[in-house]
Amino acid sequence: MSMSNDIKYIGVNDHVTDLFESQYPIKTGVTYNSYVVMDEKIAVFDTVGEDFADEWFANMDKVLEGKTPDYLIVQHMEPDHSASIDLFAKKFPETTIVSSAPAFNMMKQFFGCGYEDRKMAVKEGDSLNLGKHELCFISASMVHWPEVTMTYDKTDKILFSADGFGRFGAPLKDGCCAVSPEFEDEPWADDARRYYIGIVGKYGVQVQNVLKKAAGLEIETICPLHGPVLTKDLGKYIDFYDKWSSYTAEESGITVCYSSVYGHTKAAVMTLIDELKAAAPDTPIACFDLARCDVSEAVASAFRYDRLVLATTTYNMDIFPCMKDFINHMLASNFQNKKIGLMENGTWAPKAAAVMKELMEKCPNLTYCDTIVSIKSAMNDANRDQIKALVAELA
Numbered sequence: 001m002s003m004s005n006d007i008k009y010i011g012v013n014d015h016v017t018d019l020f021e022s023q024y025p026i027k028t029g030v031t032y033n034s035y036v037v038m039d040e041k042i043a044v045f046d047t048v049g050e051d052f053a054d055e056w057f058a059n060m061d062k063v064l065e066g067k068t069p070d071y072l073i074v075q076h077m078e079p080d081h082s083a084s085i086d087l088f089a090k091k092f093p094e095t096t097i098v099s100s101a102p103a104f105n106m107m108k109q110f111f112g113c114g115y116e117d118r119k120m121a122v123k124e125g126d127s128l129n130l131g132k133h134e135l136c137f138i139s140a141s142m143v144h145w146p147e148v149t150m151t152y153d154k155t156d157k158i159l160f161s162a163d164g165f166g167r168f169g170a171p172l173k174d175g176c177c178a179v180s181p182e183f184e185d186e187p188w189a190d191d192a193r194r195y196y197i198g199i200v201g202k203y204g205v206q207v208q209n210v211l212k213k214a215a216g217l218e219i220e221t222i223c224p225l226h227g228p229v230l231t232k233d234l235g236k237y238i239d240f241y242d243k244w245s246s247y248t249a250e251e252s253g254i255t256v257c258y259s260s261v262y263g264h265t266k267a268a269v270m271t272l273i274d275e276l277k278a279a280a281p282d283t284p285i286a287c288f289d290l291a292r293c294d295v296s297e298a299v300a301s302a303f304r305y306d307r308l309v310l311a312t313t314t315y316n317m318d319i320f321p322c323m324k325d326f327i328n329h330m331l332a333s334n335f336q337n338k339k340i341g342l343m344e345n346g347t348w349a350p351k352a353a354a355v356m357k358e359l360m361e362k363c364p365n366l367t368y369c370d371t372i373v374s375i376k377s378a379m380n381d382a383n384r385d386q387i388k389a390l391v392a393e394l395a
């Protein structure tokens, strides 16, 4: 697939993997993007997962028409992009491997070979001239691995952004790929948010640094390693990244996450939601049963909106496991800057609210509602009053 006269897309669509990185459900798949710049010198950007190597090589062969690539540029060593490096290196023994110094160490670890005889280690500020195209390397260390490098093609004003600006999802239509305009026109934010918050969320500071560098570049196209190549309205995507990486809510709204064993906590949550809807009819409310939802959807929603309600049962003087898991995911993504409401249930010694608050202590800048809804087995009139008070604080 052509992106321009001399830049071709050779990536693959993955509709086979059920869980990305063994934890994120990907109902509409994911793409592993790879690009070839056909200049006086030929450069290939990134490989693909091992299961897709044959398809990737077939795509590459069509573009190369018998030529040999001069460079393989490795921007990221996570195996979804790097697993086929060694196969590539064996197929093209003359090709120079271009990557960051830490990436070559990782190649040694993954493949037992750091390609000493043909490696070109690059760092921030280095560039590589292919003839017409001048590629400038930008360190994106810890977005979200230490070796990550992004690449700016000065000639065509393209930012090859590694995992940055990637999203879950692959085109469902036959013959469509990451550069198909209809794929770019699909909704982007939900799959990109879930991808970003889950995988990169912890590294907001590092993403902010890269955004500062990108602000100094004239960018007409963003080529990520997952999801559509972005050509239109790029400010929109940069805006999302700015919000996510600065831990700023995207919009006013309330996420409600609960777990319930016998249904009484759930009943209280439903009462809360009914009253929230009545008190603030225009406020979006997203509700998740943590035992049954994809936790990455719940976490992404908690980042999206400015308020979060957590409701769970006391469980062996602790909290229900799926709520604990949810909070651990939130901590892993560096959750912060939100208003929190707490609801708990316990039949003999309710303790869940205190446990949740203690677990979330590591999250900076959370403001807690004064009211805690504390239920003993089933909602009573006092609980209904507490819910009204919590709604007044949240709405």
Ligand SMILES: Cc1cc2nc3c(=O)[nH]c(=O)nc-3n(C[C@H](O)[C@H](O)[C@H](O)COP(=O)(O)O)c2cc1C
Pocket (backbone or CB within 6 Å): 259, 260, 261, 262, 263, 264, 265, 266, 313, 314, 315, 316, 317, 318, 345, 346, 347, 348, 349, 350, 351, 376, 377, 378
């Ligand atoms: C395995 C298990 C452990 C529990 N441990 C506690 C506990 O330590 N303290 C407590 O007050 N209630 C405990 N409970 C009781 C529930 O928290 C309580 O019945 C609650 O009302 C259930 O709310 P639900 O109807 O929303 O499931 C436990 C329940 C289960 C199933």
Ligand SMILES: [Fe+2]
Pocket (backbone or CB within 6 Å): 076, 078, 144, 163
């Ligand atoms: Fe990655």
Ligand SMILES: [Fe+2]
Pocket (backbone or CB within 6 Å): 078, 080, 081, 163, 225, 226
């Ligand atoms: Fe990736």
